[in-house]
Amino acid sequence: MSLSKTAEELREGVDLQSIPLAYLIPAIFIGALALPYLGTSYFFINTLIYALLFVGLGQSWNIIGGYAGQISLGHAVMFATGAYTTAILFIYYGITPYLGLIVAGLLAAAVGLSLGALTFRLRYHYFSIATLAATLGIYVIALQWDWIGGAVGLEYPIAQIGDSLSLMFDSRQMYFYVMWAFALGTTVLVYRLHTSKLGIYLKAIDIDQELAENAGISAFWYKMYAMGLSSFIAGIGGGLFAQYVLYVEPRILLELIRNVEFVLIPVIGGLGTVLGPIVGAAIYIFTREYTRTLLGGTQTGLSWVIFGTVLILISMYRPSGLIRRRPVIKDSNEHKETSTVSAGSEADDD
Amino acid sequence: MIPLVLGAVADGLMIGLAYGLVAAGLGLIWGVMDIVNFAHGEHMLIAMYVTLLVTAELSVSPLLLLPVNAVLMFVVGYATYVFIIKRTMDGPVLGQVLCTFGLLLAIRYGIIYLVGPSTRTVSDFAFDGSTTAYGISISYPAVLTAVVSIVTIVLLYFLLERTSIGKAIRATAQDKQAAQVLGIKTDRIYAVSWGIGLAATGIAGTMIATYFPIQPSSTPGVWTIASFAAVALGGLGSIFGAVIGGIVIGLVQNVGATFLDPSYQQLYVYIVLIGALLYQREDILNWVTDR
Numbered sequence: 091m092s093l094s095k096t097a098e099e100l101r102e103g104v105d106l107q108s109i110p111l112a113y114l115i116p117a118i119f120i121g122a123l124a125l126p127y128l129g130t131s132y133f134f135i136n137t138l139i140y141a142l143l144f145v146g147l148g149q150s151w152n153i154i155g156g157y158a159g160q161i162s163l164g165h166a167v168m169f170a171t172g173a174y175t176t177a178i179l180f181i182y183y184g185i186t187p188y189l190g191l192i193v194a195g196l197l198a199a200a201v202g203l204s205l206g207a208l209t210f211r212l213r214y215h216y217f218s219i220a221t222l223a224a225t226l227g228i229y230v231i232a233l234q235w236d237w238i239g240g241a242v243g244l245e246y247p248i249a250q251i252g253d254s255l256s257l258m259f260d261s262r263q264m265y266f267y268v269m270w271a272f273a274l275g276t277t278v279l280v281y282r283l284h285t286s287k288l289g290i291y292l293k294a295i296d297i298d299q300e301l302a303e304n305a306g307i308s309a310f311w312y313k314m315y316a317m318g319l320s321s322f323i324a325g326i327g328g329g330l331f332a333q334y335v336l337y338v339e340p341r342i343l344l345e346l347i348r349n350v351e352f353v354l355i356p357v358i359g360g361l362g363t364v365l366g367p368i369v370g371a372a373i374y375i376f377t378r379e380y381t382r383t384l385l386g387g388t389q390t391g392l393s394w395v396i397f398g399t400v401l402i403l404i405s406m407y408r409p410s411g412l413i414r415r416r417p418v419i420k421d422s423n424e425h426k427e428t429s430t431v432s433a434g435s436e437a438d439d440d
Numbered sequence: 441m442i443p444l445v446l447g448a449v450a451d452g453l454m455i456g457l458a459y460g461l462v463a464a465g466l467g468l469i470w471g472v473m474d475i476v477n478f479a480h481g482e483h484m485l486i487a488m489y490v491t492l493l494v495t496a497e498l499s500v501s502p503l504l505l506l507p508v509n510a511v512l513m514f515v516v517g518y519a520t521y522v523f524i525i526k527r528t529m530d531g532p533v534l535g536q537v538l539c540t541f542g543l544l545l546a547i548r549y550g551i552i553y554l555v556g557p558s559t560r561t562v563s564d565f566a567f568d569g570s571t572t573a574y575g576i577s578i579s580y581p582a583v584l585t586a587v588v589s590i591v592t593i594v595l596l597y598f599l600l601e602r603t604s605i606g607k608a609i610r611a612t613a614q615d616k617q618a619a620q621v622l623g624i625k626t627d628r629i630y631a632v633s634w635g636i637g638l639a640a641t642g643i644a645g646t647m648i649a650t651y652f653p654i655q656p657s658s659t660p661g662v663w664t665i666a667s668f669a670a671v672a673l674g675g676l677g678s679i680f681g682a683v684i685g686g687i688v689i690g691l692v693q694n695v696g697a698t699f700l701d702p703s704y705q706q707l708y709v710y711i712v713l714i715g716a717l718l719y720q721r722e723d724i725l726n727w728v729t730d731r
Contacts, residue, residue, distance in 0.1 A: 155534075159532075159534070161533070161534055161537050163537075163541075208714070208718070209714075209718075211718065212717055212718070214533045215475075215476040215533060215536070215537055216717055218476075218537050219476065219668050219672075219713070219717065220713075220714050220717050220718075222478075222665075223665060223668070223710040223713045223714050223717075224710070224714065226661070226665065226706070226710055227706075227707050227710035227711065227714075230703075230704060230706050230707045230710070231704075231707065233703075234701075234703055234704065346661070350541065350545065353538070353541075357534075357538060361534070391549040391550070391552040391553035391557075392549070392553050394545050394546075394548075394549035395545070395546050395549045395550045395553060397542075397545060398541075398542045398543065398544065398545030398546030398547075398549065398550075399542065399546050400542070401538050401539070401541060401542030401545065402524060402538075402539055402542035402543060402546065403542075404538065404542075405528050405531070405534075405535040405536070405538040405539035405542060406524060406527040406528055406535075406539065407527075409528070409531045409532055409534060409535035409538070410532075
């Protein structure tokens, strides 16, 4: 009896549903503060920093891909916009990244909105293709654009590490806290979104755009809203990434792989869920970093074979990710609701 | 100046025919079951590497590998549908995009892992060489590739228009339910469409490997995007649409590289692709909203 119940739960997804997010999110993030004390190796802290950064980036994609259901394959563009903006403002003009990050977010949002204005007329895989083409095109431009460093990129002035306004730190611990704050901020934002009118509208557009529009929701403008938010976060994430690695170049910022990472993390965890990107980033980054060391530098290709296979398996067996979506509106009689829903959809079929 | 124009046009036409063939394969899968194969170029890469490795090891002519690769890629396509794609068909579009994207990563990096990331071409090919006519240089392998592409496209046309399997494919593309009612096993038709779609990449890949430098991390993307653009330009449901689209892409690339900055060669294709998607022909648009 209990065995079959466990099997059922596993099939249905990890059941965190019974614990309210208002308790779960603080518990996860306060718990995460203890992580740097578990190991002091550079490698471990580095992995933690990336995991937290990618929680935020995953949340960014989650808004547009998970909630609004628009499969953007071009989020690296906004990520790169943020990274280049922060880096250029600091390197060329000496503007502190504390300000630069905000500019980065806003500029990335502007880029995202332009991309959205251009491509939101397209649906399904047409949207994916157009966003993919956009990011590949911008990659080509970035490689040739001398002002932003071309293919070589730009490096941060190392002499200023540790300056109070440089947002560059001697210790990895400080970066950990910065990324922790970024992950927490984005998670709280998505949590707010999840229960807000906007979140519900976006989900409605994802499920049936025509129906949503008939109900008076402007699909285009709500998608733009989501794109703006998502791009803003991606831009700040890009800026933080630049502050951490201390250089910007097209290859690491705009590669195809970057676009995939945005998608992979919420997809592994659970699309349109608040916890999905957290679970996804933890699984993805730890697998990525550890396979990288285990397989050695020249054989990094193998880890991408593994992630490709994971994507295929997820799409075959659990296209919505590990975590089930939480109902926004609590329903006391779940069975009754599902039966009416199925009756309704049957009626729609003719 | 005139030889320069002629040269760019000739090169564009020849490579464009190969783009057309690859795009016809992509368009067939896309049109029949509404799945975009993001791994199309990677599938082509398999045929390219079979050609590179077999010709290097056994010193046989790449031409002998044409039927081998066609059959191999047919089997790969058929199996890909039966074992993988079929299971995503009932799910959301997201699942299908993720699935072919996963294939892209697995195949591309699998090949890089197995044979390394270096650039290669078939070292000696019986038809190597070039001639100069009207002041432009034309390489024989490129001409041969264009000829093979034309022949394959014509064969593909007859397969779809004149044979019973072709009729079944077209019927399934038009209306799946009606085709099922008429006794067509649509699942098998989907698998066959994947087989034929990838067999086209097998033939094109074999020929391209004879004269084009192949780099596993960048070549497949070029071909995938070029065929997306060709299909978006030419419209679904017609092979010749895809072929004309392919020729346009070939011309845009080569003429653009000759007269504008050659380092932006790929950018011109991306721009044409986005433009074509945004100003699609009516039939694509209807077909999208009808799904």
